[in-house]
Amino acid sequence: MKLNSRFLKSILLLSSIIVLLVALVTPSQAMQVQISPTNPHLGDTLTLLIEQNRGAGEPSVTINQKTYPTFEIAPNRFRAMLPTTPLEQPGVRQIRVNAGDQVRNLAVQVKNRSFPIQRINLPPGKAGTSATQYELDRVAEFKKLVTPQKYWNGPFTRPNKGRISAIYGVRRYYNGKFAKDYYHRGVDYAGGVGSPVFAPASGRVALVGTVSQGFRIHGNIVGIDHGQGVTSAFLHLSRIDVKQGDMVKPGQVIGAVGSTGAVTGPHLHWGLYVHGESVDPVPWRERGFN
Numbered sequence: 236m237k238l239n240s241r242f243l244k245s246i247l248l249l250s251s252i253i254v255l256l257v258a259l260v261t262p263s264q265a266m267q268v269q270i271s272p273t274n275p276h277l278g279d280t281l282t283l284l285i286e287q288n289r290g291a292g293e294p295s296v297t298i299n300q301k302t303y304p305t306f307e308i309a310p311n312r313f314r315a316m317l318p319t320t321p322l323e324q325p326g327v328r329q330i331r332v333n334a335g336d337q338v339r340n341l342a343v344q345v346k347n348r349s350f351p352i353q354r355i356n357l358p359p360g361k362a363g364t365s366a367t368q369y370e371l372d373r374v375a376e377f378k379k380l381v382t383p384q385k386y387w388n389g390p391f392t393r394p395n396k397g398r399i400s401a402i403y404g405v406r407r408y409y410n411g412k413f414a415k416d417y418y419h420r421g422v423d424y425a426g427g428v429g430s431p432v433f434a435p436a437s438g439r440v441a442l443v444g445t446v447s448q449g450f451r452i453h454g455n456i457v458g459i460d461h462g463q464g465v466t467s468a469f470l471h472l473s474r475i476d477v478k479q480g481d482m483v484k485p486g487q488v489i490g491a492v493g494s495t496g497a498v499t500g501p502h503l504h505w506g507l508y509v510h511g512e513s514v515d516p517v518p519w520r521e522r523g524f525n
């Protein structure tokens with residue numbers, strides 16, 4: 236009798252342990268969402284990893300009233316990339332993930348970052364060169380590309396051996412007035428004229444433009460589509476070594492540093508875009524997004 240009750244007690248204990256374990260390993264929600272980096276700042280690229288049940292379809296992600304696509308990176312695992320920029324206010328963002336009939340709401344805190352300030356003084360009436368409509372249209376069309384294929388692989392490499400002369404995100408005052416729409420949309424490398432410009436990652440050449448076609452501000456330009464809404468632009472080139480449609484590999488020479496377009500001296504400007512917004516390339520070089 237004594238033995239029997241002890242046996243019964245152990246059975247009860249064992250079954251409650253099993254119930255607890257099952258509860259622990261079974262996801263409480265069918266859809267799992269992970270955001271990185273855990274402590275993002277303005278200019279960072281936010282990554283959302285979404286894991287969901289079979290057959291729920293491609294999820295979409297909405298933030299700041301904008302909807303972004305996701306791409307399947309493994310069976311039932313999807314990824315969205317969301318740009319942030321120095322023009323935004325720091326603070327909490329509400330993110331909504333939609334997948335079939337399932338919805339998840341998340342909040343992410345995007346922290347402020349102090350960007351360097353540049354003071355530019357122009358003589359009155361001198362606004363500088365302005366872009367042609369042609370170059371603005373071509374560049375806008377390029378930045379809109381969202382190719383489903385992912386061409387890049389691993390961290391990006393530096394596109395020129397010269398020292399970095401201007402980092403991403405520099406803000407400006409013109410004649411003492413803050414330029415609220417301006418930030419340095421890329422990284423400048425002070426490579427000498429004629430020094431090689433390398434593709435930082437694989438992709439398809441989706442834009443080739445020249446001064447003679449009307450690229451007055453950008454100068455001779457090459458744009459690489461890395462896929463899934465990630466694009467790179469290389470400005471002020473003295474020489475272009477690729478043509479539209481070429482597939483390039485990381486480290487491949489695509490042109491040479493120059494001083495074409497609106498510049499005060501020779502340098503390479505590399506702009507990295509996620510869904511058309513210029514993001515800081517540094518995390519893409521150091522950490523990588525795979």
Ligand SMILES: [Zn+2]
Pocket residue numbers: 401419421422423503504505
């Ligand atoms: Zn620049």
